[in-house]
Structures are given as structure tokens and as C-alpha cells.
Amino acid sequence: MQLLKGSDAAEKATEVMQLTTIVRGKDVYMLLGNYSRTTSKAEVPGKDGWKLFLVKGIVTGENDEKKIQWGEIHAVKPESGVHGSLTHLSGGGGSGVVLQDGTLVFPMQATDTKNGKGVFLAMRFIKPKKKWELSSGVTDGKGCRDPSIAEWGENQVVAMAPCEQGSYDVYKSPGDGKSWLGAEPISRV
Numbered sequence: 001m002q003l004l005k006g007s008d009a010a011e012k013a014t015e016v017m018q019l020t021t022i023v024r025g026k027d028v029y030m031l032l033g034n035y036s037r038t039t040s041k042a043e044v045p046g047k048d049g050w051k052l053f054l055v056k057g058i059v060t061g062e063n064d065e066k067k068i069q070w071g072e073i074h075a076v077k078p079e080s081g082v083h084g085s086l087t088h089l090s091g092g093g094g095s096g097v098v099l100q101d102g103t104l105v106f107p108m109q110a111t112d113t114k115n116g117k118g119v120f121l122a123m124r125f126i127k128p129k130k131k132w133e134l135s136s137g138v139t140d141g142k143g144c145r146d147p148s149i150a151e152w153g154e155n156q157v158v159a160m161a162p163c164e165q166g167s168y169d170v171y172k173s174p175g176d177g178k179s180w181l182g183a184e185p186i187s188r189v
Helices: none
Strands: 002-005 012-024 027-036 051-060 067-076 086-091 104-112 117-126 131-134 148-151 157-162 168-173
Touching: 012 104, 027 104, 104 148, 104 157, 117 157
Parallel strands: 012 086
Antiparallel strands: 002 012, 012 027, 027 051, 027 086, 051 067, 086 104, 104 117, 117 131, 148 157, 157 168
16 A cells, blocks of 8 residues: 555655455454655664554454444554564565464565565564564565465464465464474466
């Protein structure tokens, strides 16, 4: 999503808001990552320049009368995990997952200032600790976008992203979404 400023003739995208969602039962979680394309001051790598927001909604009504009742918007600030050289942290665009223990895991995208390339990572909200943390590593985006995360069997989480060449990159995590390992890509069928 892009927020536009200016007249109709000269509209420019000034802010990018990439969102990612999780739906579980009647609960809907939406995470937004926001960064400006027109800011003259360069974003400093690390967590200080990130603008992340979470809003939770609840589905109400039945059948054709369903609506989402949105709650308050909360600022999100990761307290641990990889930060160092990352800028433009935003939601991954795909869907996330609620783990069996209630932990929210969102797919994320960012830019690594070391090489200017896009990377994937995950961000988790650990409810008992009331703490946000980024995954302990990042994966090379390699022309892939909009990663999604799903639970796969017992104690395994899988992230998958469609890539320019028509395949899907796949990454596995041992149940918690904190660390990720490359898995066999899925080629076009």
C-alpha cells in the first residue's frame, strides 16, 4: 500500500506500508511496516528508524453480515534478534501464523545495507513475555517477494516466497520461527 501526496497531476508515492496478516478463528492481526520514499535524511540501520504497527481485530456478525471490529493500534519495537545493517523493515506481504503456544510469527522483509539486497526474516511476539523479537538470522531474498509462514506438522514452521524465475524459495524453522534454514525450493509445476 502506498500513501500519495500532491495534486492529481503530480501524485507521488511518499510512504510505503507493506502489511502482513494472521487470521486465527475470529481474531485478525495486521502488522504494518512504514517507511518514507521521500525522506532526505537516510535511514540509520538498526531498529531505531523502523515504524512498525500492530492492530488486532475481531470478526463479528454472521454470513453476509460479517465485519471486522478493529482495536487500538500499537507501535511495535523488536527488542532482540538481528538488527545491525537492516533498513526498510516492513511486513512480508504474505500471511503469518499463531503457534500452538500463542506466539505470533510474522514474515518480514528488509534491505541489508551491506549489499543493498532484500532479505527475509521473521518477527515473533511472545505473549507471556510481552516481547517482540526478530529472527536470529536473515535469508537472501534472491528476487523473491511476499513471504508467507505456516506451521508444518509438529514443531516445524515453514516460510515460502514466490520468486521472479517462477519457483518458490522455502525455509524451515524448528518450531519457533526464531532461526531459519534453507530448504529445497519448489519449482514451477
